[in-house]
Amino acid sequence: xxxxIIAALxxxxxxxxxxxxxxxxxxxxxxxxxxxxxxxxxxxxVKSGETLMDVVDLPGTYSLTAYSPEELVARDFIVxxxxxxxxxxxxxxxxxxxxxxxxxxxxxxxxxxxxxxxMDAVKKQGKTIDVEMLSSLLGLPVVExxxxxxxxxxxxxxxxxxxxxxxxxxWKPLHISYGSLLDPVLREMEDLITENxxxxxxxxxxxxxxxxxxxxxxxxxxxxxxxxxxHRQLLNMVEKTSTRCIKNMDMAPDAIxxxxxxxxxxxxxxxxxxxxxxxRERINLSDNIDRVVTSRFLGxxxxxxxxxxxxxVTFPIGEIPMGWVEAFFEWxxxxxxxMIPAGLVQSxxxxxxxxxVGGVMGFVPLIMxxxxxxxxxxxxxxxxxxxxxxxxxxRIFGLHGASLMPFIVSGGIPGGCAVPGVLAARxxxxxxxxxxxxxxxxxxxxxxxxxxxLLLSAAFFPKNAAGVMFGMTLVSWTVALLVAKLLRSTVxxxxxxxxxxxxxxxxxxxxxxxxxxxxxxxxxxMKKAGTVILGISILIWAAMTFPGVPSYMSSQFQxxxxxxxxxxAASPSKKPQLQQELDHIENRAAQAALRxxxxxxxxxxxxxxxxxxxxxxxxxxxxxxxxxAKEVIVSSLGTVYSLGAVDTQSSDSLGSRLLADxxxxxxxxxxxxxxxxxxxxxxxxVAVISKETSWKWATFSVVFNTxxxxxxxxxxxxVGNMVF
Amino acid sequence: MSAIINLREMHxxxxxxxxSVRATGELxxxxxxxxxxxxxxxxxVGRAPLKDPVALRIMDFTITLRNNEADHISVEIQED
Numbered sequence: 001x002x003x004x005i006i007a008a009l010x011x012x013x014x015x016x017x018x019x020x021x022x023x024x025x026x027x028x029x030x031x032x033x034x035x036x037x038x039x040x041x042x043x044x045x046v047k048s049g050e051t052l053m054d055v056v057d058l059p060g061t062y063s064l065t066a067y068s069p070e071e072l073v074a075r076d077f078i079v080x081x082x083x084x085x086x087x088x089x090x091x092x093x094x095x096x097x098x099x100x101x102x103x104x105x106x107x108x109x110x111x112x113x114x115x116x117x118x119m120d121a122v123k124k125q126g127k128t129i130d131v132e133m134l135s136s137l138l139g140l141p142v143v144e145x146x147x148x149x150x151x152x153x154x155x156x157x158x159x160x161x162x163x164x165x166x167x168x169x170x171w172k173p174l175h176i177s178y179g180s181l182l183d184p185v186l187r188e189m190e191d192l193i194t195e196n197x198x199x200x201x202x203x204x205x206x207x208x209x210x211x212x213x214x215x216x217x218x219x220x221x222x223x224x225x226x227x228x229x230x231h232r233q234l235l236n237m238v239e240k241t242s243t244r245c246i247k248n249m250d251m252a253p254d255a256i257x258x259x260x261x262x263x264x265x266x267x268x269x270x271x272x273x274x275x276x277x278x279x280r281e282r283i284n285l286s287d288n289i290d291r292v293v294t295s296r297f298l299g300x301x302x303x304x305x306x307x308x309x310x311x312x313v314t315f316p317i318g319e320i321p322m323g324w325v326e327a328f329f330e331w332x333x334x335x336x337x338x339m340i341p342a343g344l345v346q347s348x349x350x351x352x353x354x355x356x357v358g359g360v361m362g363f364v365p366l367i368m369x370x371x372x373x374x375x376x377x378x379x380x381x382x383x384x385x386x387x388x389x390x391x392x393x394x395r396i397f398g399l400h401g402a403s404l405m406p407f408i409v410s411g412g413i414p415g416g417c418a419v420p421g422v423l424a425a426r427x428x429x430x431x432x433x434x435x436x437x438x439x440x441x442x443x444x445x446x447x448x449x450x451x452x453x454l455l456l457s458a459a460f461f462p463k464n465a466a467g468v469m470f471g472m473t474l475v476s477w478t479v480a481l482l483v484a485k486l487l488r489s490t491v492x493x494x495x496x497x498x499x500x501x502x503x504x505x506x507x508x509x510x511x512x513x514x515x516x517x518x519x520x521x522x523x524x525x526m527k528k529a530g531t532v533i534l535g536i537s538i539l540i541w542a543a544m545t546f547p548g549v550p551s552y553m554s555s556q557f558q559x560x561x562x563x564x565x566x567x568x569a570a571s572p573s574k575k576p577q578l579q580q581e582l583d584h585i586e587n588r589a590a591q592a593a594l595r596x597x598x599x600x601x602x603x604x605x606x607x608x609x610x611x612x613x614x615x616x617x618x619x620x621x622x623x624x625x626x627x628x629a630k631e632v633i634v635s636s637l638g639t640v641y642s643l644g645a646v647d648t649q650s651s652d653s654l655g656s657r658l659l660a661d662x663x664x665x666x667x668x669x670x671x672x673x674x675x676x677x678x679x680x681x682x683x684x685x686v687a688v689i690s691k692e693t694s695w696k697w698a699t700f701s702v703v704f705n706t707x708x709x710x711x712x713x714x715x716x717x718x719v720g721n722m723v724f
Numbered sequence: 725m726s727a728i729i730n731l732r733e734m735h736x737x738x739x740x741x742x743x744s745v746r747a748t749g750e751l752x753x754x755x756x757x758x759x760x761x762x763x764x765x766x767x768x769v770g771r772a773p774l775k776d777p778v779a780l781r782i783m784d785f786t787i788t789l790r791n792n793e794a795d796h797i798s799v800e801i802q803e804d
Contacts, residue, residue: 063757094785258756392774498751503786
């Protein structure tokens with residue numbers, strides 16, 4: 001009999017849930033978003049015999065309160081989608097804390113199978129877990145697994161399928177005792193709720209009562225919109241109970257509830273579920289590593305060395321496949337030139353599409369290597385240590401240790417991308433710290449700005465390319481932190497969020513996990529290249545091609561060309577010299593065309609102002625394109641300078657062309673780098689910012705960042721020219 | 725001999741039993757969700773390079789808390 005099952009994978013962060021998800025579904029995964037929120041939704045399928053199981057990976061949470069979008073998403077999915085089964089992955093090496101979430105799922109009544117993961121770590125700790133006993137105490141199937149090696153995976157699938165097949169009853173919520181103060185009230189509430197059918201189409205009655213006692217915002221808002229009288233009655237009961245609890249126990253009801261939940265777990269543990277080998281002292285490897293890695297003096301040094309080391313290693317590695325990709329697009333351009341007759345269409349395909357997209361795709365290898373490094377840091381557990389060490393510093397600037405992650409992903413280690421970086425800020429729970437992080441993360445040295453710095457530093461500071469890159473990184477951090485401080489003490493003032501964070505044990509990342517994660521990020525980037533950037537490349541090409549020079553000018557150029565061609569035919573001996581003149585005219589025609597184009601007009605319009613920072617109209621064109629996507633800056637500079645190139649046959653690189661141009665100097669290159677580093681986030685980032693916050697803040701970031709960047713660029717250019 | 729002190733005052737490698745958690749609201753919830761509830765044994769395993777936050781070992785895992793958050797927690801220290 002063919003069967004289709006929907007299973008939700010739930011568990012604490014760092015319990016190996018994603019690793020288990022990868023082990024179960026292999027490459028058959030799909031990544032999307034939960035509707036309305038920016039929490040990632042991963043799903044995949046497992047086929048076992050006749051049974052097809054859709055597995056949805058719920059976000060990792062410690063609890064099912066309504067404080068974070070992750071917890072709400074997990075809760076709503078269970079309640080609204082009613083999966084046939086919840087597979088709860090637990091880190092068995094800290095069983096008690098992990099069971100806290102399981103108990104909450106059981107209170108919702110969801111049918112559940114427990115996977116005791118990381119059993120290898122449990123053995124290393126010298127502990128044994130009585131799986132049979134745990135299973136009978138909870139009344140649920142319990143399977144031992146090691147997600148990293150895939151051990152227990154098949155048993156987990158088989159037991160889950162068997163469990164669903166044998167299970168006939170409806171959802172059965174677990175009732176645990178909350179003591180003499182709360183139990184009577186809960187019973188009363190349950191009766192009232194059942195009687196009024198108050199939210200009972202979604203939640204168990206007692207659970208609604210519990211959530212009222214916990215003052216859960218989401219449930220209370222739903223309640224208010226439901227039966228209003230009942231909602232008021234419940235609020236009354238909560239208020240009375242709350243006063244009594246504080247008077248008698250000096251604790252709010254939610255604290256009592258948490259205590260009893262842990263008490264329930266502790267009572268189970270006391271029956272001997274976990275046995276410890278106390279005959280010898282166990283050495284905790286993670287503690288020993290932390291003693292060095294987070295120590296007072298060595299800690300920060302190791303952190304800086306790690307960050308510096310990452311881009312010292314990733315650039316040389318990334319450059320090799322980058323060369324291949326570039327060569328491929330050059331070949332593609334050659335093919336296009338050969339296949340398509342010269343004219344507008346050829347220009348569109350070669351300059352617009354292949355040039356634009358190729359320039360962006362060239363960064364894919366580099367971004368993959370960078371993401372791989374970030375993924376490894378995350379999976380090893382070092383990212384959490386960095387947040388721990390940096391929290392004190394971040395707090396000075398009104399941020400949070402967890403702001404480190406969005407900063408690094410955005411390009412705190414050069415090569416990131418502000419799009420996933422801004423999205424990574426979702427884990428920040430305080431709206432204020434999150435907003436400040438989102439608005440400042442785009443200052444980081446993203447992978448699209450890197451090529452601008454590479455190009456300019458190779459041309460103007462050839463001996464110091466790595467130094468320039470490191471300097472740019474320092475500037476980006478300094479500006480981001482200072483601006484965060486400024487924002488947090490002006491427009492987004494407010495209290496700091498709790499910093500209760502887990503330091504997971506150090507773990508070897510799995511090869512598969514790193515590859516899947518890296519591929520996902522790279523794929524997101526490539527999708528951006530294939531859609532947004534393709535469209536923008538065409539747009540920019542059009543802006544630089546149309547409307548073209550006025551007809552009197554083009555006929556002038558044509559007349560000049562004709563005249564020289566006639567001369568050439570008359571006196572073949574002068575041919576090389578005349579050919580040069582011909583090229584010169586062609587070049588002037590191209591320059592004029594660009595200048596008369598829409599982009600050229602805009603660039604020229606701003607030139608009087610941007611001259612203050614040393615940018616001419618051609619640079620302005622590239623910078624305007626860069627607002628669409630920073631990757632476009634280099635390709636536009638390439639187009640602008642090759643359209644206006646002196647010798648189109650020359651294989652001169654863009655860098656040497658800039659070096660030869662009198663407009664350019666090391667000072668103007670530096671001013672441009674500062675501007676590119678800090679000005680308006682790219683269009684895609686702005687769109688993401690507006691989705692995560694509001695259009696108001698997205699607009700703010702465009703205007704504020706550009707103003708700041710321009711002021712600093714003018715400062716650098718003016719002071720630089722005075723000094724040198 | 726035993727004494728009840730504030731979690732902030734604990735030294736590195738000192739062990740004690742949590743006696744009360746006075747934090748309320750979101751902070752209280754976060755602290756409790758992570759297992760910092762009364763009658764749990766806690767040990768200070770380290771402090772960040774700038775002395776804050778503090779890393780704690782409870783029930784076989786490690787969590788971090790800021791000092792001003794640790795202020796809400798009282799711990800009974802066994803002294804011999």
